[in-house]
Amino acid sequence: MTAVTGAVPSRAKRRRLLPTKTPLALLGTDGQPVHSTDLDMPGDDVLVRLHRQMVLGRRFDTQATALTKQGRLAVYPSARGQEAGEIGAVAALRPQDWLFPTYRDSMAVVARGVDPVEVLVLLRGDWHCGYDPYAHRVAPQCTPLATNAPHAVGVAHAARLKGEDTVALVMLGDGATSEGDTHTALNFAAVWNSPVVFFVQNNGYAISVPVAKQSAAPSLAHKGIGYGIPGMLVDGNDPAAVYAAVRRAVESAAGGAGPTLIEALTYRMEAHTNADDAARYRPEAEVRKWLARDPVTRIRQYLLDQGLVDAAALSALDAEAEEQAGELRRRMNTDTVPDPADLFRFVYAEPTPALRRQQQRLAAELEELRDEAGEVR
Amino acid sequence: MTALAEREIRTPAGVSPVTMAAALNRALADALRDDETVLVFGEDVAALGGVFRVTDGLAAAFGEARVFDTPLAESGIVGTAIGMAMNGLRPVVEMQFDAFAYPAFEQITSHLAKLRNRTRGRVGLPIVIRIPYGGGIGGVEHHCDSSEAYYTHTAGLRVVTPATPGDAYALLRQAIDCPDPVIFLEPKRRYWSKETTVLDHTASVIDRAAVRRPGTDVTLIAYGGTLGTALDAAAEAQENGHSVEVIDLRSLSPFDDDTVTASVRRTGRAVVVHEASRFCGYGAEVAARLSEQCFHYLEAPVLRVTGFDIPYPPPHLEQHHLPSVDRILDAIDRLQWCETSTMKAAG
Numbered sequence: 001m002t003a004v005t006g007a008v009p010s011r012a013k014r015r016r017l018l019p020t021k022t023p024l025a026l027l028g029t030d031g032q033p034v035h036s037t038d039l040d041m042p043g044d045d046v047l048v049r050l051h052r053q054m055v056l057g058r059r060f061d062t063q064a065t066a067l068t069k070q071g072r073l074a075v076y077p078s079a080r081g082q083e084a085g086e087i088g089a090v091a092a093l094r095p096q097d098w099l100f101p102t103y104r105d106s107m108a109v110v111a112r113g114v115d116p117v118e119v120l121v122l123l124r125g126d127w128h129c130g131y132d133p134y135a136h137r138v139a140p141q142c143t144p145l146a147t148n149a150p151h152a153v154g155v156a157h158a159a160r161l162k163g164e165d166t167v168a169l170v171m172l173g174d175g176a177t178s179e180g181d182t183h184t185a186l187n188f189a190a191v192w193n194s195p196v197v198f199f200v201q202n203n204g205y206a207i208s209v210p211v212a213k214q215s216a217a218p219s220l221a222h223k224g225i226g227y228g229i230p231g232m233l234v235d236g237n238d239p240a241a242v243y244a245a246v247r248r249a250v251e252s253a254a255g256g257a258g259p260t261l262i263e264a265l266t267y268r269m270e271a272h273t274n275a276d277d278a279a280r281y282r283p284e285a286e287v288r289k290w291l292a293r294d295p296v297t298r299i300r301q302y303l304l305d306q307g308l309v310d311a312a313a314l315s316a317l318d319a320e321a322e323e324q325a326g327e328l329r330r331r332m333n334t335d336t337v338p339d340p341a342d343l344f345r346f347v348y349a350e351p352t353p354a355l356r357r358q359q360q361r362l363a364a365e366l367e368e369l370r371d372e373a374g375e376v377r
Numbered sequence: 378m379t380a381l382a383e384r385e386i387r388t389p390a391g392v393s394p395v396t397m398a399a400a401l402n403r404a405l406a407d408a409l410r411d412d413e414t415v416l417v418f419g420e421d422v423a424a425l426g427g428v429f430r431v432t433d434g435l436a437a438a439f440g441e442a443r444v445f446d447t448p449l450a451e452s453g454i455v456g457t458a459i460g461m462a463m464n465g466l467r468p469v470v471e472m473q474f475d476a477f478a479y480p481a482f483e484q485i486t487s488h489l490a491k492l493r494n495r496t497r498g499r500v501g502l503p504i505v506i507r508i509p510y511g512g513g514i515g516g517v518e519h520h521c522d523s524s525e526a527y528y529t530h531t532a533g534l535r536v537v538t539p540a541t542p543g544d545a546y547a548l549l550r551q552a553i554d555c556p557d558p559v560i561f562l563e564p565k566r567r568y569w570s571k572e573t574t575v576l577d578h579t580a581s582v583i584d585r586a587a588v589r590r591p592g593t594d595v596t597l598i599a600y601g602g603t604l605g606t607a608l609d610a611a612a613e614a615q616e617n618g619h620s621v622e623v624i625d626l627r628s629l630s631p632f633d634d635d636t637v638t639a640s641v642r643r644t645g646r647a648v649v650v651h652e653a654s655r656f657c658g659y660g661a662e663v664a665a666r667l668s669e670q671c672f673h674y675l676e677a678p679v680l681r682v683t684g685f686d687i688p689y690p691p692p693h694l695e696q697h698h699l700p701s702v703d704r705i706l707d708a709i710d711r712l713q714w715c716e717t718s719t720m721k722a723a724g
Contacts, residue, residue: 128495139463140495144487150453151488154460161416161442162465180480184453191448346498347533349556352584352631 019221019233023265026240029293031301039234039244044308050091050239051299051309052317054083057107058296059321060116063328064106064123068274072332073123077104081237081269084295085201087111088242089264092250093169100139100152100170108171112136117331126338145176149185149198156194156253167253169197169246175206177220183227186261190227195253197246198229198261201236203268208281224261236264237295240302267293340366394571400542401431401507401563403576404549405469409439412467415553417444419454419471419507428473429509429568451481455506459488462502469553475510476519482527489558490533505552505559510538511602511652513566513699515692521565522689523602523653528560529630529662536630537583538562540604543574544587544627550578559583562629564602586633588640592622595709596640598663599650600626603700607650610705619709629659637663638670645676646712650700655683677713 025034026041033041042050061080067073079086086107093099093112101109106123110116113136121130122141129140142148152170159166176182177200189196200220204211217223224231234245242264249260267290271278278287303309309317344351344359351359395403408415417435419427423446426433436444447454451472458468472478478485485506492500512521528536535557539545545563552559589604590611599607604625611621622640626633641647647667649660660681667679682700690698 127497128491129497132499133463133496134499140492140500144483147456147483147487150456150484151460151463153453154457154462155464156460157457158461158464158466166464168460181452181456181483184448184450184456187448187450188453188457342497346494346496348535349493349498349501353634354631 017225017228017230019219019224019231019263023233023235024241024245025235025238026244027238027298027302029237029298031298031305033302036241039241039248042240042243042247044306046091046243047240047299047303048308050087050243051296051303053087053091053111054239054296054299055317056321056324057083057087057111059325060110060328061107063325064120065270065274067120067329067332070333073120074125075273075275076106076123077273078270079104079107079268081290081294082201082203082266083107084239084242084299085199085236085264085266088239089169089171089197089199089246092243092246093167094250096137096164096166097250098137098139098152098155098166098168100148100155100168101141102145102148102171102173102176103141103143104173105141105171109138109141112138114138116328120332124332124336126336127342146172146179146181146185149176149181150188152196153185153189153192153194156189156196157192160192160195165254167195167197167250169199169250172198172200173206174200174202174204174211174214174220175209176200177223178206178214183223186224186227186229186259189259190229193256193258195256196259197249197253198224198259199246200261200263201266202263203236203266205268205272205282207272207276208278210281219263221261221263229259229261231261231263233263233265236266237290237293237298239295239299266295392573392575394573395542395576396569396571397539397542397545397563398429398431398568400546400572400576401549402433402435404546404553404578405432405435406438408469408550408553409435409443412553414465415443415467415469416461417469417471418447418458420447420449420473422446422471427471429563429565431507431563431568432471451478452484455481455484455489455504458504458506459484459492459502462504463492463500467503467553469505469507472506472508474516474520475508475522475524478506478508478524481506485528485534485558485560486531490531493557494533501556502558503553503556505549505555505561507549507561507563509565509568510562511564511566512689512695513602513652515695516565517692518689521695523651523684525562525601525629525651526653526657526659528562529659533558534630535559535583535628536562537628538564538601539627540564540567540599540601540625541574542570542572543576544582544625546576547578547580547582548627551581551583555583562601566602567605570605582627584628584631584633586627586636587625588622588636589625590621590623592620592644594620594644595622595646595648595712596637596644597621597623597648597650597705597709598626598637599623600629602652603650606700606702607705610702610709613702613706614709617706621709632662632666634666634670638667641667641671642674645674646709647671647675647679648682648705648708648712649679650682650705652684652699654686655681656686658683677711680708680711682708
């Protein structure tokens with residue numbers, strides 16, 4: 001533990017706070033490059049890596065949805081269509097940075113390096129979080145909306161106090177921007193000049209409620225200026241733009257210039273979860289419109305045009321995605337038996353006497369059931 | 378003179394009396410000095426030293442990086458404390474008043490209490506949330522709630538409350554050292570109570586109840602702001618011929634079953650005292666535990682002396698709401714003395 005010393009530095013410099021009128025983009029829907037004065041096109045190696053992770057991420061997402069139909073997952077909130085945001089944001093983080101994901105961000109958590117089976121432990125119903133948050137600096141996926149935003153600010157503020165070069169990125173949805181904790185976290189981060197990136201994926205709907213019923217602001221990125229935080233509006237289906245914007249925000253935060261609010265405009269192609277019926281609240285034509293803006297198609301076209309991938313590389317990547325999906329299916333198609341004693345183990349650092357008694361009672365009940373089953377046989 | 382004040386006479390000579398507020402201040406200063414990961418923050422805790430002056434002088438002594446004012450949002454105070462603890466620090470945060478802690482309720486119940494369990498013990502949150510609580514100080518609405526049952530009902534939290542300056546020091550030091558999150562409830566009306574005692578935290582007090590007055594006929598179970606009233610009632614009951622044992626719970630969660638049941642099994646009678654409303658109040662849990670664990674030793678039902686089931690009253694009416702010596706004596710009188718004397722005589 002490094003000594004906690006030194007006063008909190010003052011804001012390094014003032015930046016433009018209002019977002020642009022139109023979303024920042026680097027790739028058009030047809031995969032053609034778009035000139036931008038605000039963002040730099042990522043290097044070819046980055047673009048190839050983004051595409052690869054997006055293809056793998058989408059296949060993971062499709063497989064997870066399929067696992068709900070086979071009864072292997074209790075529920076799965078798909079992020080299909082949001083691959084540019086999920087992958088682009090994570091790819092822009094450095095190993096020492098922290099990711100604070102929501103329940104919809106399984107793809108992002110996998111892209112950060114967490115074992116997909118550990119990610120799905122929550123939705124399989126074995127435990128609330130299946131991975132070690134410290135292993136890849138990924139907080140547990142957060143279900144109560146926006147409540148993880150103050151945690152990100154706390155991690156970032158502690159890092160500054162300890163003299164560590166760490167940025168925290170918190171993922172939020174359009175609906176979460178209505179929650180008080182979003183505003184609290186934006187305000188704390190701004191006042192403390194914390195190295196935080198608020199990454200809002202505006203996918204159009206909070207379950208069934210459209211964003212027009214969520215906010216009357218010109219854009220969600222406009223919410224930054226009220227806190228003294230620069231807001232950036234980006235095309236959330238453009239992986240190059242998302243990566244470049246998040247990278248810029250991470251570098252700015254790491255350089256001492258404080259937090260940034262990024263709104264990525266995207267669309268949730270699937271329903272809220274497998275248990276939801278999207279036909280009740282959104283027209284099919286709208287979904288078709290967004291299909292034409294598909295993020296994976298867009299970057300693939302760009303890479304093909306630039307000669308950065310060829311048909312052989314693409315089919316090799318598809319084969320790899322299939323193999324990973326098969327591996328996930330195989331590993332998820334085993335029956336797990338969580339240990340009931342675990343219910344009592346982690347509530348406190350040491351179980352209280354009352355918890356020990358309750359654990360013994362449950363163990364006795366289970367023993368009795370086993371004995372009865374034995375007698376029946 | 379209250380029974381608590383009388384204790385001063387019995388304390389060692391040559392040690393000057395200290396108030397609970399000063400003892401808490403010393404505990405924070407000593408913890409900040411001994412552990413560089415300890416931080417103190419909240420509303421008005423830096424330059425002002427807190428509205429009750431519990432953090433007085435700490436920002437000047439330890440710097441504004443470690444003792445600092447936050448924006449005015451309790452959810453943000455607890456939420457950012459969680460992040461700081463995830464990143465290796467030990468935040469001690471202040472909620473200015475009991476009812477002002479409610480905006481932080483979601484952070485406390487959904488995250489602070491659960492993160493260790495969610496992560497299978499991988500992420501512990503050694504955080505102390507200090508909350509001045511309770512009435513008896515003429516405070517206006519939203520400044521006098523006894524909110525302990527909200528927290529004790531939540532698994533994963535420890536809830537403690539000191540009633541004396543010496544305990545305030547020891548409990549706060551041990552709460553800061555504790556690997557679990559601790560809701561630290563400070564009884565406002567005891568802030569300026571004095572005790573002549575050596576401030577020390579070597580004896581473990583964080584999950585132990587204390588017998589404040591030994592007795593043989595009745596066990597009075599109290600904590601925080603009502604301990605003084607309970608001790609006064611015990612002194613008066615003595616004059617009426619009842620020997621009353623007074624237990625100061627100190628730790629509301631976990632509950633020290635051993636100390637309390639040992640006492641009640643000896644006395645055969647118990648009265649629980651608290652300021653908070655009666656319905657689903659903390660006393661209900663105590664009474665239920667005693668009837669489960671001491672039923673065959675009880676000479677009478679476990680009674681409760683509590684606040685009424687009303688929102689906390691305005692200052693000019695609070696004396697009607699707060700448990701009083703008379704109400705405690707009345708409860709003691711209702712513990713079926715005649716019937717049991719007969720039963721005892723009959724063997």
